[in-house]
Amino acid sequence: MRVLILTSGVPFTRGGAEILAESLRDAVCAAGHQAEIVTLPFQSCPPSRVPEQMLACRLLDVTESCGMRIDRVIGLKFPAYLVPHPNKVIWMLHQHRTAYEFWDHPAAGDLIHYPDGQVVREAIHRADCTLLPEAKAIYTLSRNVSDRLRRCSGIDAEPLYNPPANALLFHNGPAGDYLFFPSRINSVKRQWLVIQALALCREPVRVYFAGEADNPAQQAECAKAQRELGLTNQVTWLGVVSEEQKCEWYANSLGVVFPPLDEDYGYVTLEAMLSSKPVITCADSGGPLEFVVHQHTGLVADASPQSLAGAMDALWADRRRAAALGEAGRERYLDLKISWENVVDKLLC
Amino acid sequence: MAQNHGLRILIATVRVPFVNGGAEIHAAGLCRALREAGHQAETIAIPFKWYPPERILDQMLACRLLDLSETVGVAVDRLIGLKFPAYLIPHPRKVIWLLHQHRQAYDLWQHPLSDLHPYPNGDDVRAAIHRADRELIPQALRVFANSRNVAGRLQTFCGVQAAPLYHPPQDAARFYARPAEDFLYFPSRINPSKRQDIVLEGLLQTRSQVKVYFSGPADEPAFERKCVALAQKKGCADRVQWLGPVSEEKKRDLYARSLGVLFPPVDEDYGYITLEAMLAHKPVITCTDSGGPLEFVVNRETGLVCEPAPQALAAAMDELWEDRELARRWGEAGRARYSDLRIDWATVLEKLLA
Numbered sequence: 001m002r003v004l005i006l007t008s009g010v011p012f013t014r015g016g017a018e019i020l021a022e023s024l025r026d027a028v029c030a031a032g033h034q035a036e037i038v039t040l041p042f043q044s045c046p047p048s049r050v051p052e053q054m055l056a057c058r059l060l061d062v063t064e065s066c067g068m069r070i071d072r073v074i075g076l077k078f079p080a081y082l083v084p085h086p087n088k089v090i091w092m093l094h095q096h097r098t099a100y101e102f103w104d105h106p107a108a109g110d111l112i113h114y115p116d117g118q119v120v121r122e123a124i125h126r127a128d129c130t131l132l133p134e135a136k137a138i139y140t141l142s143r144n145v146s147d148r149l150r151r152c153s154g155i156d157a158e159p160l161y162n163p164p165a166n167a168l169l170f171h172n173g174p175a176g177d178y179l180f181f182p183s184r185i186n187s188v189k190r191q192w193l194v195i196q197a198l199a200l201c202r203e204p205v206r207v208y209f210a211g212e213a214d215n216p217a218q219q220a221e222c223a224k225a226q227r228e229l230g231l232t233n234q235v236t237w238l239g240v241v242s243e244e245q246k247c248e249w250y251a252n253s254l255g256v257v258f259p260p261l262d263e264d265y266g267y268v269t270l271e272a273m274l275s276s277k278p279v280i281t282c283a284d285s286g287g288p289l290e291f292v293v294h295q296h297t298g299l300v301a302d303a304s305p306q307s308l309a310g311a312m313d314a315l316w317a318d319r320r321r322a323a324a325l326g327e328a329g330r331e332r333y334l335d336l337k338i339s340w341e342n343v344v345d346k347l348l349c
Numbered sequence: 350m351a352q353n354h355g356l357r358i359l360i361a362t363v364r365v366p367f368v369n370g371g372a373e374i375h376a377a378g379l380c381r382a383l384r385e386a387g388h389q390a391e392t393i394a395i396p397f398k399w400y401p402p403e404r405i406l407d408q409m410l411a412c413r414l415l416d417l418s419e420t421v422g423v424a425v426d427r428l429i430g431l432k433f434p435a436y437l438i439p440h441p442r443k444v445i446w447l448l449h450q451h452r453q454a455y456d457l458w459q460h461p462l463s464d465l466h467p468y469p470n471g472d473d474v475r476a477a478i479h480r481a482d483r484e485l486i487p488q489a490l491r492v493f494a495n496s497r498n499v500a501g502r503l504q505t506f507c508g509v510q511a512a513p514l515y516h517p518p519q520d521a522a523r524f525y526a527r528p529a530e531d532f533l534y535f536p537s538r539i540n541p542s543k544r545q546d547i548v549l550e551g552l553l554q555t556r557s558q559v560k561v562y563f564s565g566p567a568d569e570p571a572f573e574r575k576c577v578a579l580a581q582k583k584g585c586a587d588r589v590q591w592l593g594p595v596s597e598e599k600k601r602d603l604y605a606r607s608l609g610v611l612f613p614p615v616d617e618d619y620g621y622i623t624l625e626a627m628l629a630h631k632p633v634i635t636c637t638d639s640g641g642p643l644e645f646v647v648n649r650e651t652g653l654v655c656e657p658a659p660q661a662l663a664a665a666m667d668e669l670w671e672d673r674e675l676a677r678r679w680g681e682a683g684r685a686r687y688s689d690l691r692i693d694w695a696t697v698l699e700k701l702l703a
Contacts (some may be wrong), residue, residue, distance in 0.1 A: 002366075012423075059410055126480055
C-alpha cells in the first residue's frame with residue numbers, strides 16, 4: 001500500500017507528535033508498505049487564522065500522486081486530519097485542545113481571551129462533528145483522548161497505544177540522588193509546579209529537568225521562580241539531551257516526576273516504566289493515569305505543591321520502596337503488550 | 350534559545366507524494382547549507398496535485414491561507430519560496446528563489462508533454478495562474494531564479510525581473526576526473542524531455558564507432574520501449590550500454606572515466622548534469638534549445654552546442670570521438686569555468702539573506 005500520514009506541526013517545534021509520526025512511518029514501511037509524512041504548518045493565534053487553515057486542509061487533494069492512487073491516509077492532528085480522502089483512517093493525537101478541555105483553563109486557555117474566540121471555537125466543534133465521521137475508522141492515542149472525543153463530539157473511538165521511540169534502549173541502572181523530569185518546558189507540562197513543590201519538600205530532594213522551552217519566556221519564568229525560592233542546588237536544567245543521554249538519565253534516577261495538565265498520552269510515563277522507575281504524577285494529569293497505579297507503580301498526587309512535595313518526599317525517604325514500585329511499573333508495561341505491529345494492523349485493515 | 354541560533358528560516362516548496370527529484374535535492378541542499386551556516390531552517394512541503402485543473406486553484410488558495418509569519422509567538426525571520434504554488438504563501442520577509450513556475454501554464458502550454466490545455470477549463474486556470482504569479486510574486490522582498498533560463502521565462506510571461514542564482518549539485522566536492530575511456534556518458538532520467546531518442550538516432554549516423562553509456566531510471570514505459578528498440582537496431586547494439594539507475598558513487602565514476610557528456614534536453618530549467626560534467630573535467634554536448642545548459646556550455650570552448658537533430662548530434666559526437674586532445678582541453682576549460690562562476694552555497698546564502 002501507499003500510505004500518507006497527515007499531521008499538523010508548528011515549525012521549529014519538535015515533540016512527541018513528531019516522533020510519533022516518524023515512528024508510525026517506519027512501522028508502516030517495516031510492514032512492507034510505502035509511507036510518507038505530510039506535515040502542514042499550523043498557527044493557532046490569532047484565532048481567525050484557525051478557520052483559514054481548516055479551509056486550506058479541505059482544499060488539498062491527496063487522493064493520487066502522478067496518476068497513481070494513494071491507498072490510505074492516516075490523519076493524526078487537527079486540522080490536518082480534515083484533509084479529505086476516500087480511504088482515511090484517523091488516529092487522533094488530540095483535537096484542538098483550547099477549543100475543548102482547555103477552553104476556560106486559566107493557564108492553557110487562549111481562544112477564550114479573544115473577541116472572536118467563541119465563534120472560532122464553534123467552527124472547530126462543527127468541523128470536528130461533521131467531518132471526523134468521514135473517516136472509515138477513528139482511533140485515538142489513549143483512553144483519555146477517546147473520553148474527551150465522546151464527551152465533546154459524541155464520537156466513539158478505540159484507544160490504540162504505541163511504544164515510545166527507541167523502546168529497546170531503555171534500561172534500569174543504580175538509583176542516584178535525583179528525580180528526573182524530561183519534557184518540553186511549557187506551562188502545561190508544569191515544571192513550575194514541581195519547582196513550587198521543591199520549596200516545600202522536607203527531604204533534600206533534587207530534580208533534573210531535561211528538554212527545551214517552546215518559548216524563551218517560559219524558560220526564563222522557571223529560572224526566575226527557582227531563584228526566588230532559593231532552589232540553587234535542588235534544580236538542574238540539563239537542556240536538550242540526546243536519546244542515549246536521556247536513557248542514562250532515566251536509568252540512574254531514583255524516580256520520574258511527570259505532573260502535566262491533562263496530558264493526552266505521555267511517553268515519559270512509558271519510558272519511566274521501561275526503565276523500571278516509579279512515576280509521580282497528578283490526579284489531573286490525564287494519560288499517565290492510564291498507566292500509573294497509585295502505590296503500586298508510582299504515586300498519584302493532587303495537583304498542588306503540598307501534595308506533590310509529599311509524594312517526592314515519600315520516594316526520597318524510602319529508596320527500597322521506590323525500586324519496588326519501579327519494578328512493578330516495568331511488569332505492567334510488559335503486560336499491556338504495546339507494539340507497533342498491533343498499531344499498523346489496526347490502521348491499515 | 351532562538352537568538353543564539355542565527356535566523357529562523359522556512360523553506361516553502363511543494364511535493365508530489367512519493368516522488369523524489371531535483372526539486373527535493375535542491376530544497377534539502379538549501380536547508381543543510383542554512384543549518385551549517387548557523388541558522389535554524391526547516392522545509393514546509395505542501396502536497397501538490399495538478400489535475401484536474403481546478404485542483405490547482407484550490408491549492409493556490411490553500412497556500413494563501415497558510416500563516417508562516419511566526420511560530421509560538423516568535424517571528425519567522427525569512428521565508429524562502431521555491432515552487433508554485435508554495436511560493437505564494439504570504440510572509441512579510443519573503444524571498445523567492447524560483448525553481449520554475451507551473452510550466453504547463455507557460456512555456457509548456459499546448460506542448461505535447463502538458464496536460465493542462467486539453468481540459469475545457471484549462472484556459473481559465475491558466476489565466477488564474479498568470480494573474481496570481483504577476484500580482485503575488487512581486488510581493489516578495491527579492492526574486493531570484495534557479496537559472497537565467499527561468500528568469501527569462503518569468504520576464505517574458507509575467508514581466509517580473511529576477512536575478513539568476515546558481516547552486517551546486519549534490520556532493521559537488523566529490524566529483525573527480527580520470528583519463529578518458531572509450532564512451533560518451535548520458536546520465537539522466539529516461540524521459541521524452543531528456544531526448545535519449547535523438548542521441549540513439551544520431552548514433553546510427555556517426556562516422557566513427559562512437560559508444561554511449563546511458564544511466565538513469567525510466568519513468569515513461571512507452572518512451573523506454575522506443576529507446577530500447579532504437580538501441581537494438583543494426584549498427585547500434587554493440588555501441589550502447591543501458592545501465593539503468595546507478596548509485597551516486599557509480600555515477601561519479603562514469604563521469605570521471607567518460608570521454609565527454611551528452612545532455613540535449615528540451616528547455617531544461619537548470620540541469621545539474623552540465624555542472625556535474627564540468628566538475629568532472631568533461632566537455633558537454635548540448636542543443637540550441639536545451640535551455641539551462643546553454644548558460645554554462647560555451648560552444649567550442651567547454652563543449653559543443655548543436656541543433657537538436659540526429660545528424661547534428663552525430664557530427665558533434667564524431668568530433669569529440671576523433672579528437673581526444675580537443676575533448677580533454679574543453680573539459681579542463683569547463684572545470685575552470687565552473688570555478689569562475691562561484692557556484693557555491695556560501696554565495697547563495699549571501700544573496701538570499703542579504
